[in-house]
Structures are given as structure tokens and as C-alpha cells.
Amino acid sequence: MKFDMKNERKSEKKTENQIEKLLKKMNLDEKIAMIHGAGLFQTGAVDRLEIPPLKCSDGPMGVRCEFHNERWIPIGNNDDNVTYLPSNSAIASSWNTELAYQTGHVLGEEARGRGKDVILAPGINIKRDPLCGRNFEYMSEDPKLTAMLAVPFIKGVQENDVAACVKHFACNVQETDRLMVDTIVDERTLYEIYLPAFKAAVQQGGSYSLMGAYNMINGTHCCENKTLLDFILRQEWGYDGTVISDWGAVHKTKEAAEVTMDVEMSVFPDFDQYKFADPLKEAVRNGEIPETAVDNKVRNILRMMFRLKMIGKDAHTRKAGTYNSTGHRKTALHAAQESMILLKNKTDKLPLDKKKIRKIAVIGQNAAKIHSDGGGSAEIKALYEISPLMGIRTFLGGNTDVVYVPGYFVPDKPKTFSNNWQETSLDELEGTDIGFAVENGPEESGNEQEKMEALRKEEQQKALQKEKDNELIHEKNKKYFAQALEAVKGADEVIFVGGLNHDYDSEGLDRENMRLPYEQDMLIEELLKVRPDTIITLIGGSPVEMPWRDKAETILWSYYAGMETGNAFADILFGEVNPSGKLAETFPARYEDCATAKNGQSGIHGSIRLSEGLYYGYRHFDKERIAPAFCFGHGLSYTRFAYSGLSLKQEKEGSESVKVSFTVKNTGKRAGAEVVQVYVAPVAPKVDRPAKELKTFAKVNLLPGKSQKVTLTLTKRDFAYFDVDIHGFAADPGDYEILAGASSEDIRLRGICTLL
Numbered sequence: 001m002k003f004d005m006k007n008e009r010k011s012e013k014k015t016e017n018q019i020e021k022l023l024k025k026m027n028l029d030e031k032i033a034m035i036h037g038a039g040l041f042q043t044g045a046v047d048r049l050e051i052p053p054l055k056c057s058d059g060p061m062g063v064r065c066e067f068h069n070e071r072w073i074p075i076g077n078n079d080d081n082v083t084y085l086p087s088n089s090a091i092a093s094s095w096n097t098e099l100a101y102q103t104g105h106v107l108g109e110e111a112r113g114r115g116k117d118v119i120l121a122p123g124i125n126i127k128r129d130p131l132c133g134r135n136f137e138y139m140s141e142d143p144k145l146t147a148m149l150a151v152p153f154i155k156g157v158q159e160n161d162v163a164a165c166v167k168h169f170a171c172n173v174q175e176t177d178r179l180m181v182d183t184i185v186d187e188r189t190l191y192e193i194y195l196p197a198f199k200a201a202v203q204q205g206g207s208y209s210l211m212g213a214y215n216m217i218n219g220t221h222c223c224e225n226k227t228l229l230d231f232i233l234r235q236e237w238g239y240d241g242t243v244i245s246d247w248g249a250v251h252k253t254k255e256a257a258e259v260t261m262d263v264e265m266s267v268f269p270d271f272d273q274y275k276f277a278d279p280l281k282e283a284v285r286n287g288e289i290p291e292t293a294v295d296n297k298v299r300n301i302l303r304m305m306f307r308l309k310m311i312g313k314d315a316h317t318r319k320a321g322t323y324n325s326t327g328h329r330k331t332a333l334h335a336a337q338e339s340m341i342l343l344k345n346k347t348d349k350l351p352l353d354k355k356k357i358r359k360i361a362v363i364g365q366n367a368a369k370i371h372s373d374g375g376g377s378a379e380i381k382a383l384y385e386i387s388p389l390m391g392i393r394t395f396l397g398g399n400t401d402v403v404y405v406p407g408y409f410v411p412d413k414p415k416t417f418s419n420n421w422q423e424t425s426l427d428e429l430e431g432t433d434i435g436f437a438v439e440n441g442p443e444e445s446g447n448e449q450e451k452m453e454a455l456r457k458e459e460q461q462k463a464l465q466k467e468k469d470n471e472l473i474h475e476k477n478k479k480y481f482a483q484a485l486e487a488v489k490g491a492d493e494v495i496f497v498g499g500l501n502h503d504y505d506s507e508g509l510d511r512e513n514m515r516l517p518y519e520q521d522m523l524i525e526e527l528l529k530v531r532p533d534t535i536i537t538l539i540g541g542s543p544v545e546m547p548w549r550d551k552a553e554t555i556l557w558s559y560y561a562g563m564e565t566g567n568a569f570a571d572i573l574f575g576e577v578n579p580s581g582k583l584a585e586t587f588p589a590r591y592e593d594c595a596t597a598k599n600g601q602s603g604i605h606g607s608i609r610l611s612e613g614l615y616y617g618y619r620h621f622d623k624e625r626i627a628p629a630f631c632f633g634h635g636l637s638y639t640r641f642a643y644s645g646l647s648l649k650q651e652k653e654g655s656e657s658v659k660v661s662f663t664v665k666n667t668g669k670r671a672g673a674e675v676v677q678v679y680v681a682p683v684a685p686k687v688d689r690p691a692k693e694l695k696t697f698a699k700v701n702l703l704p705g706k707s708q709k710v711t712l713t714l715t716k717r718d719f720a721y722f723d724v725d726i727h728g729f730a731a732d733p734g735d736y737e738i739l740a741g742a743s744s745e746d747i748r749l750r751g752i753c754t755l756l
């Protein structure tokens with residue numbers, strides 16, 4: 001599994017020589033210009049040597065609109081609307097590596113089309129706790145699934161001569177107190193859970209850049225963390241790409257300069273005051289920090305620039321990209337279709353038959369809601385966004401009466417929460433050290449009392465606002481509920497479209513609980529009373545409790561699925577497309593069932609100890625034998641699949657690579673796709689290990705009646721755990737059960753293989 005750095009180096013030897021030549025010509029001012037923001041989204045250029053600035057843009061769901069260079073305000077042009085792609089959580093639910101590649105390709109091509117060099121995506125943090133506000137931007141709770149999707153995504157991006165910037169390295173598990181929170185994690189958990197996707201991203205995906213996270217790990221900020229950056233990333237993984245700080249994640253000049261963190265970006269327009277600007281220049285001049293530290297950073301940036309053909313003899317061949325192409329929209333639609341997850345279809349109510357419907361009632365705010373413009377830095381100025389209601393209307397046409405009512409009341413965002421999330425967060429937090437670094441202030445402001453007071457006030461205000469909102473919601477809902485119950489009368493079908501929105505799934509905040517907001521549970525109960533066959537559909541970025549789930553016959557889940565959400569939604573409801581998404585995270589029945597509910601849930605200040613270790617998500621539910629509402633890997637289809645004939649082949653007896661083969665057959669009447677999942681379960685492990693872990697998967701398309709033999713390979717690493725004594729992965733000899741199935745609980749085939 002070692003990255004072949006030698007070969008890579010050979011072919012790039014010439015480049016390395018060129019880098020050295022350029023470096024020799026540069027003075028300190030020019031080097032310094034390259035390693036910090038000279039605009040909110042770009043570094044400084046060195047015109048004399050024809051080195052351009054590095055232009056960055058968010059984010060995972062599409063290329064963000066243009067901002068003023070010195071203010072967090074969109075310029076407001078009419079030429080920066082883009083293809084709005086499904087969120088990373090949606091892509092992950094497709095369990096389709098080819099689709100991850102295609103989505104990455106669209107993102108990269110659009111980024112290049114918009115003249116960008118670095119696209120700040122994908123988000124590959126592990127979803128430890130369902131309440132983390134940025135979960136919608138991340139892929140999965142599982143490291144292997146995240147890794148297997150991140151790699152093709154990155155490749156897709158980068159083949160457009162644009163760098164992916166995988167984020168946020170590492171252990172960025174919550175939003176509350178995000179700039180200062182200390183994630184305390186043990187070595188085994190770090191290596192088994194929180195690092196593998198990043199390792200795969202840089203070694204297999206070849207990510208040209210990586211974003212250092214805001215938080216601390218074990219007492220040191222990520223962008224100043226020697227263990228994380230120098231030892232793990234550079235030494236162990238052999239990474240020679242560029243590390244870019246999250247915006248405002250550098251706190252101390254010397255510490256950040258001395259680790260292999262290359263580019264400091266931040267949120268203030270006083271670019272010369274960035275730690276890697278005048279303060280670092282000063283420190284080099286007076287001998288506190290050697291200039292070689294700066295040289296190394298410049299080397300990493302120049303290397304990326306050569307790879308991107310921004311400079312050098314190949315510059316004229318650099319791809320130009322494009323945005324808003326028809327092909328991009330097709331990929332957005334396809335990805336949306338494959339991402340939606342049919343959680344329940346007890347009476348086979350879905351798909352609906354268009355011909356049988358004269359009147360349909362659509363109820364719920366998310367039917368008509370536009371989500372692209374929210375969520376924090378992942379916001380998108382979409383070319384368009386088809387809402388579920390629009391999708392249903394355009395699918396059914398004018399002969400069907402589509403009655404829409406919002407069903408429940410959603411208060412406006414509080415005034416403090418303006419359209420421009422990042423700017424607002426600065427205005428509010430500037431001057432305290434709970435926010436971004438203090439402008440012109442001390443390196444690490446330490447006024448604890450002031451900080452606590454500011455926090456207390458902020459929390460008090462929030463609580464007051466929430467109380468007011470709840471009263472208002474309750475009052476207004478009397479009318480809204482009545483309207484909903486009226487609307488269903490005489491309807492052939494009733495579709496509820498609710499869930500979350502970016503007031504809940506957002507950068508900078510964590511949810512307080514896992515319940516549906518705005519009294520939706522009450523409304524759903526009412527609807528199910530009068531229409532037990534109401535089709536419940538939910539849109540959100542992270543799991544919600546569904547206390548009514550036993551009563552509902554039909555439940556469909558969608559993450560934020562991009563500009564084509566509504567069309568994909570209608571395609572699935574009316575059977576144009578057979579659903580094939582599967583949960584990339586566990587949906588607990590109650591938040592209290594989660595390991596994190598008892599142990600450091602998202603939303604606490606100060607430090608967060610990951611003392612649940614490996615046991616969160618399905619690893620925890622397995623261990624405690626708690627049944628979730630919907631398990632990891634779950635998702636239904638309009639057809640059925642049968643599994644048979646498991647065979648396990650070790651090249652020679654006891655060898656470390658195992659070929660797992662079995663046959664999947666579509667036994668139903670419709671074409672469909674099945675995600676087959678392979679888990680490894682150590683039979684009698686010498687050390688504490690999760691009952692089973694996902695190790696590989698494939699998505700298989702099958703016509704009705706057809707079958708296919710699937711062969712997947714497990715490597716030694718798939719049997720291994722991180723042994724802290726040897727500081728490496730160890731696969732102990734012994735028996736391992738190989739489980740193949742349709743979800744983490746729906747295991748269809750079992751076999752044993754023995755490692756010698």
C-alpha cells in the first residue's frame with residue numbers, strides 16, 4: 001500500500017529542477033507573497049517571474065459566486081451562476097464510485113471554466129455525531145466508504161487541471177466553538193477512523209492540496225500540528241502537495257511556519273498582517289525562523305502550479321474548462337436520482353401510477369424550498385434549482401390537480417443571520433477570541449473571562465430567540481395544520497415533503513437535538529391519522545428522529561440533491577427511475593441511542609473527547625445491540641435482489657488477499673441497481689474490535705430476471721487494526737467471517753476465511 005513516490009519523483013525531477021531555479025531567483029518579499037492570502041480567495045502573484053496568484057473557490061456542491069477581493073460580499077455579477085451538484089452526503093448515498101468520479105469531473109471542469117486553480121472540496125470528515133451542522137457536506141460515518149468515493153471524486157476534479165483541496169484535516173467533528181475546540185482522540189481511533197480517507201485522498205487520489213482544519217487535535221491547532229502535518233502527512237504518507245489553512249485557522253506565526261503548512265488564508269482584508277505576511281517576514285529577517293522554512297512552502301506551491309500547468313512549458317496546454325454545460329446538468333440529474341433513499345415501502349405504494357391520479361396534495365415547506373443559497377461556505381448561486389413541487393408539477397402536467405400547502409410555519413432567519421454568513425460571523429465575533437483571530441490583535445488572546453461572558457450572552461440571546469420562534473410557530477401552525485388537513489380531502493395521493501433546511505444543516509452551528517423542527521412530527525401524526533397512506537418524504541443533511549415511522553407506510557429520504565432535486569424526486573415517485581441509494585450513515589431511532597449522546601455530543605465548548613473511540617455509528621449500534629431506525633447501508637428498490645453462491649478464494653491457503661465472489665439476481669419485474677456490501681467480522685480477535693466493518697462494495701445494475709457474478713478483493717489491510725505498540729496496521733492470524741449483504745443488518749451470505 002506504499003505510494004510509489006520514487007517513480008513519481010523521477011518523472012518530476014525536471015520539475016523539481018525548475019522549482020529550484022525559480023526559487024533561487026526569488027527574494028523574501030516574493031516568497032512571502034506566495035504563501036498567504038492577498039485577497040479573500042487568492043494568494044499574491046510574483047509578476048516579475050510570471051508566477052500567477054493561486055485562485056481558490058468553495059466548495060463541494062459547485063463553484064461559489066465571485067466575492068469582492070477584500071469583503072465577504074458577492075460582487076453580484078450575472079455570469080457566476082453554476083451547476084448546483086448534490087452535496088457530498090448525497091453523492092455518498094449513491095455508493096457509486098463512477099458517479100463520484102463524474103461529479104468530481106463536473107466540479108473540476110466548472111472550477112476551471114470559472115478560472116479557478118483550487119476547488120475547496122470534497123469534504124471528507126467522518127460523521128461521528130448526527131448533530132454536527134456540517135454533516136451535509138461530508139460523505140459518511142464510515143472511513144472505507146468515504147475513502148472509496150473520495151478517491152474517484154478527486155481524480156475527476158483534477159483531470160481538469162484544477163486542484164482538489166480535501167478538507168478539513170482532521171477530526172473536525174463539530175461546529176460549535178469550531179475555531180478553538182480541542183478534539184481529544186487516541187492514536188488507534190485516529191488511524192482507524194479519522195485518517196484513512198485523508199490518506200487515500202492524498203495517496204490514491206493524488207490530491208494536490210489539502211485544507212488544515214480550524215480545530216485542535218490533542219491540544220495543538222491542526223495548522224500548527226507537527227504530528228499531524230510533519231509526521232503523519234509528510235513523513236508517513238509521503239505527501240508533497242500543498243497544505244492550505246482553513247480561513248483563519250493559523251494562530252501562531254512561529255508554530256505554523258515551522259510545520260509544513262504552506263498557505264495561510266483568512267477572512268480579514270488586512271492581508272499584510274496575516275501571520276505568514278509581515279510577522280513571518282520579520283521573524284525570518286531577525287533570524288527567529290530560517291528562510292528555508294519559507295522555501296519549503298514555496299516549493300510545495302510551485303510544484304502544485306506545475307502540476308496544474310499554471311506555469312512551465314505546458315502552460316499553453318492547460319484545460320480551459322467550462323460551466324453550465326448540458327452535460328453537467330445531466331450528471332447533476334443522474335447523481336440526484338441515484339442519491340435518494342427509499343427507506344420504507346411497506347405496501348409497495350411507490351411507484352405511483354401517473355394515470356391513476358387526478359388530484360394530488362403536496363404538503364410541506366420543503367416541497368417549495370430552495371436550498372442552494374444556504375449552509376455557509378457551501379452555498380451555491382445555482383443556475384436554477386427545481387424544487388420537489390416543481391418537479392411533480394412538470395412531471396404530471398396540466399391534467400392533474402396539484403394542490404400545494406406549506407403545512408407548517410417556518411420563521412424567517414433571525415436578523416443577525418444575514419445572507420452573507422461569513423461576513424456576519426466576523427462582524428459579530430471580531431474583538432473576541434471565540435471568533436476569528438483578532439484583527440491586529442495578540443497572537444492568542446487569552447482573556448478567558450471576556451470570552452466566557454461573550455459566550456454566555458450569545459447563548460442567552462439564542463435561547464430567547466428560540467423561545468419566541470417556538471411560540472410563533474405554535475400559534476401559526478394552528479392555521480397551517482388546518483389548511484393541510486383540508487388540502488388532503490379528495491386527493492388521490494398525499495405527499496408530505498418536510499425535513500431540515502440550512503437553518504439547521506449549516507457551517508458554524510450544530511443542531512441541539514435530532515428532532516424535526518417546526519412541529520413537523522405533530523403534523524405528520526395528524527396526516528397519518530386522516531390519510532394513513534400519506535407518502536412521507538424528507539430532505540435534510542443529517543438524520544432526524546421519525547417517531548411516527550411505524551405508522552407510515554412509505555418513507556423516502558433525500559439529502560440536498562442539487563439543481564435537479566425536483567426532477568429526480570418526481571422520477572422516483574412515479575417510477576421513471578428505480579431508487580438505488582443506500583444510507584451512508586446510521587439513522588438512529590432516538591438521539592439518546594447514539595454513543596455521542598452520552599459522550600461529547602457536538603455542540604459543547606472547549607474540548608471534545610472522542611472517548612467512544614471506534615464505537616460510534618454502526619460500530620456502536622452493533623456493539624450495544626441497539627436497533628437503529630434505519631441501519632447503515634439500508635435502502636430499498638422497486639425490485640428485489642437475491643444473493644447466492646458465496647465463494648472465498650485465498651491465492652494460497654491462508655494468504656492475505658481474498659477474492660470474495662457471489663451472484664446477485666434481480667428477482668423482480670423492474671430493472672434496478674443493488675449496492676452489494678462486504679463486511680469483515682473477526683471471529684475471535686485478540687484485541688477489542690468492532691463486530692464488523694465495511695471493507696468493500698459494488699453497485700450492480702440488473703435487468704429483471706438477470707443475474708451477475710460479483711468478485712471483490714479484500715487485502716491484508718481489510719483485516720487489520722491499528723496496533724499502537726508497533727505503530728502500524730496488524731492483521732492477526734485467525735478466522736474472519738466475511739459477510740455479504742444488502743445493508744449492515746441485511747446480511748445474505750456468510751463465509752469464513754483464515755489468515756495464517
Ligand code: BGC
Pocket residue numbers: 058059120167246247377
Ligand atoms: C470553511 C471552509 C471554506 C472556507 C472558505 C471556512 O469557513 O470552514 O470549508 O472552504 O471557509 O470559504
